[in-house]
Amino acid sequence: MLDIQLLRRDAAQVAERLGARGFTFDTTRFEALEAERKTIQTRTQDAQARRNALSKQIGMLKGKGEDTTAVMAEVAGLGDELKALETRLGALQGELDGFLLGVPNLPHESVAPGKDETGNVEVSRWGTPRSFDFPVRDHVDLGEGLAQLDFAAAVKITGSRFVVMKGGLARLHRALVQFMLDVHTREHGYTEVYVPYMVNAESLRGTGQLPKFEEDLFRVPRTDADRLYLIPTAEVPVTNLVRDEIVPLDALPLKFVAHTPCFRSEAGSYGRDTRGMIRQHQFDKVELVQMVKPEESYDALEALTAHAETILQKLELPYRKVLLCTGDMGFSSAKTYDLEVWLPAQNTYREISSCSNFEAFQARRMQARFRNAQGKPELLHTLNGSGLAVGRTLVAILENYQNADGSVTVPEALQPWMAGCSCLRRE
């Protein structure tokens, strides 16, 4: 959510900056709502003050045993008026809230303007894509060739966009999780957390998935009133740890890492990446989350992105780092770097991590604050990034480490978690 003070001061400038990310901010509607809110709120509060004063007077008179009929008559007409005003104010504030919850974050000044992913800017490349002296296979052929990846089984037991892994490949998947968690906790100072895989609507509103993107989520119906949702990313439960909290200054920065499955409906991506593990309804991810002081959040974004890069470097997977342009960023983000790993079979780089600074956008929705040096509550800045998407990392390893005979070499960095297995072969 944007700072309403900023909108009141200069809605036109905000509208212009939002225009850069392809969002049309309805200045007229906002200003009309605000003007009415101001009038009604003033009138409501005046009426409340009058009622409070008169009621207090009745109490005092009764205490002294005096007659109250005159004051009672005066306050009599106030009840209906007040009720009408309060109802109207509530409706207006609800409307204004709904309006503001649908407005995306402002892009940071360092973000290049652009319409879509073609406007993104490559920042750096690491590693050199390997050249193969045999025909390159994709991860589906490799995994099925090893008899360790089974899409047909997943279709049978669940449906499309799920997968079953077996044997060494399943173990490699688990090894990746352990490896990533160990690197981030031991070398990067993150605290490991285990969190629920289902969350309530308030948590999703806090990080920005609701109310706008409900169709991307899997809903778990209970009663109508309190439905739960499967998490689309650990960002949701982990960031919401600080919702409605005031964190002491000396506890900052907070750095959490969590491994969870993620569930996405992929509505609107029919036909995209239908083959293989690239786009699944269920995938595992190791997520990095930070809550920091505002003045430190852009340094924190660089550091967090570097933490994710470390994983790719240790696995010796070639990748590039891309700064998303204004038109390609997520709803809540002020600045986002994507890390894209090299996939030989697709002969291209594919997203494997997305690292974002949300500034105070999520914190304002969550009322997530810290006590500043002056002792006053102040909104935190929140960040997160994948460190990394486990399924896609597995894909990258299969394709980059494949051998001519269809076997796959296990990257050296993972071998401590592989119980002596250094190569995946058909058993």
Next chain:
RNA sequence: GGAAGCGUGGCCGAGUGGUUUAAGGCAGUGCUCUUGAAAAGCACCGAGGGCUGAUACCCCUCCGUGAGUUCGAAUCUCACCGCUUCCGCCA
């Protein structure tokens, strides 16, 4: 799933319809005293919003959440949520 009880500020805890502007204590902050510390004393000490040039004053809202009764609700009514204890079931 059944039964009973309980949700008040960072924490403990008083308050069962009106001088409550939520008592008192603990913790915290500042000051006095002191060579220093401790102790003692004094003062300050919740959050959100409105208004405003203002982090000043003033006003509104908040006692788990939401509705209701009333001129007036922490207090009464209803629903929901959560916690505790007992029983049942269970990894």
